[in-house]
Amino acid sequence: MPGLDEVSDIKSDGLRTASRHPVPKGEPILEMRALQKKYGAVEALKPASITFLSGEVHAIVGENGAGKSTLIKLLTGVIRRTSGEIYWCGKPVQLDNPQEAIARGINAVHQEVVLCPHLSVAANMFLGDEINNAGLMRKRAMTEAAQSVLDDLGFNLPAAATLGSLTIGQQQLVATARAAMRGTQFLIFDEPTAYLTRQESAQLFRLIRRLQGEGVTIVYISHRMEEVFELADRVSVLRDGTHVGTRKIGETNDAELITLMINRTIEQIYHKEHFQAGETILETRGLSGPGFEDVSLTVRAGEIVGLYGLIGAGRSEFALGLYGRHAATAGEVYWQGRKVNIANERKAMDLGIALAPESRRDQGLCLNLPIGLNINLPIFSRLTRGLTINRQKEIENADRQIKDLKIKTPSRRVLASAMSGGNQQKIVIGKWLSHGAKLFIFDEPTVGVDVGTKAEIYRLFARLLENGAGIILISSYLPEVYELSDRLHVFRRGRLVASHDYRAASHEEVLTQAIGV
Structure with a gap:
């Protein structure tokens, strides 16, 4: 059965291939030159220039809203730039769509898994690259090949299992395996350890070092400073959509990076x-x-x-x-x-017990409802007289929580699904503040949020304690x-x-x- 390297070269079965060494190690493989993205009058990414070197691990850090997600979408062809240039292996490229990015060997593993939970692990790994014979899908061959890749990577996962039966962390490893077997040259990880166990994180780090040894350039986005210093060769800092600096990892420290990110000390x-x-x-x-x-x-x-x-x-x-x-x-x-x-x-x-669950997206929020409705969900009985909701009280309570918690949104009417991870966590907390609970259970409250939002959540803890509440804090x-x-x-x-x-x-x-x- 084929392993990682062999699977990347099965052209006859439709898999994409890409040279592992498009430019010599240490030379620029991708350059952003004054890259900018605007949505109307809003600059999501101000003109930024960053150079990524072949075979390096380049960390990107910054608060939620600093422009990291916009950067990922631009480099993977999900959105088009407003201005600026992108150079790949010394030549200007468009990257107008994901297919072009993938064909050049640019892939991303996102914090929120974007695969198909109802399909098998193998089917997800080969999604879009299925092995066919005379028009018939070779499911057994794909399962065997996928299992070989998973074993080769050291991921103890069953290729035949349905993806949705796995934990969020295990699904993240499947997404990583999928990217690794696609002949990638430039791999972006967005908060990859947010839902991983200690053992799974160690497996991921071994894979990153292995890919780096094979000449793959890794872009590593994380809020966890210890991971940045363990893995990265260089680190770039974004703040408010602006690139504020790049440092060699041996020439900086977490205190300097945090100050660059948010102008606050550790x-x-x-x-x-x-x-x-x-x-x-x-x-x-x-x-x-x-x-x-x-x-x-x-x-x-x-x-x-x-x-x-x-x-x-x-x-x-x-x-x-x-x-x-x-x-x-x-x-x-x-x-x-x-x-x-x-x-x-x-x-x-x-x-009077409130639970902010580990998976805020699946268990803590109604993503298809507006922010205001989510905040008021536990207290609609108080806002209602008979069959009529007091519209004024509903608006006042939602707006007060949005203001007090500094939820970054233009309106209470914005869907919760459109919010960043940090703002979604604030919505969950705001919901229970409205309820007036006495005991708050916070399960992994800062997973996937930046250091600035962490500080805001910790200050909120202090406010709850000052008002006589107790807190159970669960954290890995x-x-x-x-x-x-x-x-x-x-x-x-x-x-x-x-x-x-x-x-x-x-x-x-x-x-x-x-x-x-």
Whole structure:
């Protein structure tokens, strides 16, 4: 069966091929010269000039709205530039459509998987490049070839499985495998580890280094500075649609990059406000359910209780059990000193528990509804008299949350699907602020958002605590949960295995407890 290199050369089966070495390593492969994109009077990307070198890993960093998505769309032919030039291997090119970009070897792996969930993994990997014989699709051959590629890449994934049956992180790896087997020369990764486990991230990093060793140029877009410094040779910074600088990775640091991105220091990002803990809001005693067992913890007003562990350690499962989405099988829950039975989500909401889920797009929002409707969803009963909605109150509440949370939108009528990841997260939070919850459960609240939006979300946490709420913070990003939690609980294999007061343990100790070594 063919592996990665062989699959890229099966011309007879319709796969595109591209030379791995169009220009010598270290020479310019793609140049942007005063590249600009305007939508009417709005400049999404101001005239920017960036040179990408053959065989390098070139990171792009910047806040949401800085122009990163526009840059990806221009280089992959999804949108057309307003002005400026693009040079590929020293020659001017148009890149007017995705087909031209792909034919030249330019591909992208997007943060939100854009494949077909109802098709098999193999069918997705060969989508548009199907192997045919006399007009008949050779499904078995594609499955075998796809499995060989996945194995060759070190991805432990079944080629015959339906894509939709995989986790979001696994689907991201499939998208990566698809790009790798298409003879790519210039591969763009947009927040590729946002939904990956630690093990999956390690697999991805090995693939990136392997592709780089074969002469592929990698453009790596990430909000995680430690990944940028681990992988990149150079890094370019965008701010408000402007290219503000490019640095060699050995000649800069995260403090300089953050300052370039948002004109704030790194200390301002993870600013921690301490409040006097008040009454106990929630207590669990030996709570068990699907995916977690014997969890006992308390949450008091004015404090953040952090839950850390590897993906699948039981943190999210515990949160869903607590919220009533999955029935608990054992243990007790006390709400403000009174034993309660949270049989379903409505009971949790009525008590004053709010959940901002890990997948905001799938579980936290109605993407086809406007921002204002999403914000008001939990409180329409308060805005209604009989069968009539008080239109003025509806507008006032939505506009107030949009203003207070600094949601970047021209109107409450804009669909939630049109918003960036950071703004979508703010909409989810605004929805529960309207509800007036007492306990907020945030599951991976800053996945896929920039450092500026992170700082805004952290300030919002402080506001909730100041108003007497308690927070359960679930995060796979150790610096975040470590710096913000008043008490940090470590999960492993469905159990709570260790607990620490604020900064009482080192990063290494917490990680060791989570891994179990």
